[in-house]
Amino acid sequence: MHITVINPNTTRAMTDMIGSCARGVAGPGTRISAVNPTMGPASIESHYDEALSVPGLLHEIAEGERAGSDGYVIACFGDPGLDAARELAGGPVVGIAEAAMHAATLVGRSFSVVTSLSRTVGRAQDLVRHYGFADRCVGVYACDIPVLALDDPSTGAAQVIIDLCRQTVERDKADSIVLGCAGMADLCSYISAEVGVPVIDGVSAATKLVESLVTLGYSTSRRDEFARPLPKAYVGGLSAFELVD
Amino acid sequence: MHITVINPNTTRAMTDMIGSCARGVAGPGTRISAVNPTMGPASIESHYDEALSVPGLLHEIAEGERAGSDGYVIACFGDPGLDAARELAGGPVVGIAEAAMHAATLVGRSFSVVTSLSRTVGRAQDLVRHYGFADRCVGVYACDIPVLALDDPSTGAAQVIIDLCRQTVERDKADSIVLGCAGMADLCSYISAEVGVPVIDGVSAATKLVESLVTLGYSTSRRDEFARPLPKAYVGGLSAFELVD
Amino acid sequence: MHITVINPNTTRAMTDMIGSCARGVAGPGTRISAVNPTMGPASIESHYDEALSVPGLLHEIAEGERAGSDGYVIACFGDPGLDAARELAGGPVVGIAEAAMHAATLVGRSFSVVTSLSRTVGRAQDLVRHYGFADRCVGVYACDIPVLALDDPSTGAAQVIIDLCRQTVERDKADSIVLGCAGMADLCSYISAEVGVPVIDGVSAATKLVESLVTLGYSTSRRDEFARPLPKAYVGGLSAFELVD
Amino acid sequence: MHITVINPNTTRAMTDMIGSCARGVAGPGTRISAVNPTMGPASIESHYDEALSVPGLLHEIAEGERAGSDGYVIACFGDPGLDAARELAGGPVVGIAEAAMHAATLVGRSFSVVTSLSRTVGRAQDLVRHYGFADRCVGVYACDIPVLALDDPSTGAAQVIIDLCRQTVERDKADSIVLGCAGMADLCSYISAEVGVPVIDGVSAATKLVESLVTLGYSTSRRDEFARPLPKAYVGGLSAFELVD
Amino acid sequence: MHITVINPNTTRAMTDMIGSCARGVAGPGTRISAVNPTMGPASIESHYDEALSVPGLLHEIAEGERAGSDGYVIACFGDPGLDAARELAGGPVVGIAEAAMHAATLVGRSFSVVTSLSRTVGRAQDLVRHYGFADRCVGVYACDIPVLALDDPSTGAAQVIIDLCRQTVERDKADSIVLGCAGMADLCSYISAEVGVPVIDGVSAATKLVESLVTLGYSTSRRDEFARPLPKAYVGGLSAFELVD
């Protein structure tokens, strides 16, 4: 099985870390390709960044289709372009926010999200509601460390996140924590050991969900909404995205 | 006051029709610019099209800012890029789905949406929930006529839409109808006369809402989520979207 | 266009202030009549007051109809008698709580309400849910200053309200503030300047919404629920409210 | 124990029937007073009628307080003036829609409402949501017989209602039926025998609920919202409603 | 009328106290049998305990049916086995959580629950949502005293509960308190006197609700879901539960 894990920002080091996390949980017969677009923002920290990450993301889906990929992970916590990616991909597509929240509801009643910048809290709340977990999510907190600084030891990100986790477990009675940024994936086991409740990384959770869906033979329904987009004219700087029958 | 109405697809004829509808309701001191991107899809009929309309839309917001526009209408019923546009624009931004649904709740308890292709029904339902109107929306129906064929008389679009409107008023007890596509804007008064309940066009509704917000002095809160996006590197085909301080 | 702004309490000074706020935002072709009932409570600070303000309010609607009014604002934050007024009026009717909350959702994700007495908090919460904005409202606070004392400088109302606004912006991450009493309308711009997020006054917001609906040609649906009430016998002290065919 | 059952319309024959139904279920030590206002509408079939029934209803509450009543039933399915009545009454107050819906949820998962005129369906839906039973109510239907004609044999009301009950049990899988008008109270047992699922009359249900609350020693919380209304000036035709300390 | 009050744990002293509370509110013609299973846990403080209390509870329902009981109270705040009991019993069955929450919504807008151990908070929240009262419940707190120690004076349970009640009234603006454990039934009036808002005990509330339903002639709908269970083979240690036609 071949799963493509797409980091929608253009920072290769983060893509490598994400790929490594995915490979750490993939089954023996699963090959992981970790890729990122060559166009768009270096990190995703606003609705603007997120919207502009989607063309590059969709290009990577199209590349994955040509390469015969069986399924896809979208490795940014805003789950950018998920619905569009599902129209385009033959196999299943799962976002890391979606995957982490689903996993959280299987290991406890309540969860909190700890994300990067406070300006992304709203998007996380949107997704919580969209996926149906408004009754289960008891808090969304931001560590206020930029995405690309999370693995810079000088920011002390792990400790800041651990402190937020402990606070929300104590104050909000969270049964588990969802890490709200792909850039936190490699901190997950360290944080988990300190916090004492499940700390869930969406990159690895999504990888297992996609792998499971492929094994089960389930992919996106083609009934109507998620059928392949209709071919039509695309012009200007995005004309390469024109689909043909 | 200067309001920019953005048709996010690249079809100039549709932009002209939309501009004309907006001008028909704008106040005496309001100037309407109707624009469309020069990159992206000719029409928006899938999540894929919608995602790929957003870069062009954001470019038009940036252009509007340079031209001193006081507010913006996003004239596609999926309200594409609305959150990102709010980060970028100094003045208020309103989507036509949002505007039409708000208006509908002010003239009755219940409304139905009549949209273009059935594959767009899901997006309309998403927006209904997102805007808080799940208890008010009693039906979402599709006329199954492509966006760019709506004003082709040979499709008989107006009559198909009128029939759907009558059905949902009868079956679902809808107090009003929301037209689910900017391409229906110029059919609104004709349909309304036939159906006997308010039939709401989002283009004109959004134009009045933006005009009202500008007069009232209210624009998007800059508290945190909708503050101007942080500057950062943008590369490749989208490098023109890089913001600077 | 002629819009009647009804202050449902019997305090003329408050009516004058409300009328002045409405005129401050009305378009050049809009005439504002600010009226209040001659029967009922001097201020509305309980469910009891609110219920007993409605007969006088409905009388003013009937008077407005005779005078050819095109639309109505109900200028009390409990939106008293709104559904009944919609049955009676030929043109659109908008409540100031409704208008302010709608406006708030267009300028940010979250809002808080700052109201007068704490005993009115429950009614504000009721309206938040009724209008569909339970996910958007992050707090309802009371300044605990009586309605008629809000513009008495000795109460320091503006400062108390400003302090509450700042607290909820900080604690609840409110993107905007909705002022929960018509008696606060003239404090709005002063408070807004101090607080740094949009502070929304329902009187002016409702005035613009009614004006917009009239321009758009939308009024209350007459399909069934909001058709004109059936004529029938009214007796006793309220016999003047009997409608005839 | 003394319970006052208030028919908020001014039709004495209906009051007598309601009183009879209440007495039929009251405990041995309970005295039922059935009263109606001497001002207001002869029947309640619109928001307008409902709003104008409330002053008379509140007058009856005040009379009941003077007479030492221990609790109150509001015997109109719109539950008019319920919150205001709770502020005014020393003992518990229960509306018949509220009571019937509560009872319905105790005898099955789902219920439907069968009401009088179709224009009242919206109010019933409002109450369903307000009381928390949106997930439990699977249908609201109208027999389209005016309130005062329900017990006119020539309208065949019982049979029309029975047919609607059978339809909703079959189509919507309703476990029980809530009768949506006090004027149907005396038809309840006859309908129930024909329909084969519990058919719930709010007048008798509310009588037992009030009796239970009085026995249990529970009355409306005086914490804040439902404390006695503040005294203040009332003028004009409603000056008799002025409260004093 | 004969009502069987079932304490689903096996602690006879608690059963006696519960029976005494039920008898204290029952009408003159009502006989109360207070029973408990002879198999299962001594107290119910986990999902495990609750699940294993149900066979014994169902046995008591079957015994009650043989003895001609007219209705049943399930006197544990988790409302264990309620749906199964409704299938088995000819008369109405009400749980004490259900009864207390229904009562709370009739005496105020908001309530809080004060329960025994913190590990039971989740179950209480589940029930709040299941019964439709998520908008009304403003807090669930635990006194962290085991069920069987609540009436041991050395634990000071009453004072701990009073303190929690006062805190939630102050902080959460709770209009009333629901006591979240049958073991608190006899503390109710003492706590209530100290707290100043209605404090609701589910045992007495459920007793009155069952008595009311029996008087009203309403029992569980037999339409489909709650019809008598189909007979089938039961084996092993639970073979005595096999039903026959």
Add this chain to the structure above:
Amino acid sequence: MHITVINPNTTRAMTDMIGSCARGVAGPGTRISAVNPTMGPASIESHYDEALSVPGLLHEIAEGERAGSDGYVIACFGDPGLDAARELAGGPVVGIAEAAMHAATLVGRSFSVVTSLSRTVGRAQDLVRHYGFADRCVGVYACDIPVLALDDPSTGAAQVIIDLCRQTVERDKADSIVLGCAGMADLCSYISAEVGVPVIDGVSAATKLVESLVTLGYSTSRRDEFARPLPKAYVGGLSAFELVD
């Protein structure tokens, strides 16, 4: 890895079929034990059956713990005893309704459930809401074939189910189908081929979810609610369930 799949009814043939389905999707390093209780009902078709399946189910969990099982599947669509099982098991526990619904939301916007007897529809609706998927589930239908007759060719179960699937896809626009009974697991691929949208079997979906959670190192949070039950006295026929420290 060792996963125990528990069929909570006592019918060994069904257990064997379930085990076979689980083994068909398990990874190469995963050993599946398929077990069923030796006490309780032969099939689960009522709340009564479901409640009485739980002791046997919990016994199998305890046996699994002694045997070193890494995780558990509860293979009955009512997800009986799930919360109690989570307290008892060291590893993750997933119900098949839960698993199937989670999977359905990953492959489309909407799903319908097709279950066995109509009396179980209510329980399925309960679970839909409990898991957060009320907005996603567009229908619950029953084939009205008893659980143990589903694989009796003379009942034509597969064709009846296929017809229901096609109807709900057409009428309700379901993107996928969730099979609402473990007894349908072996029909899944046949039905899926006929229906043309994803048809999801919870047994295989839950097996992959448990396997994924074990690989990811996530198990039930021990924070509070799902910590191991407190030891206490258990008496009578269930004394074997007493836990010791």
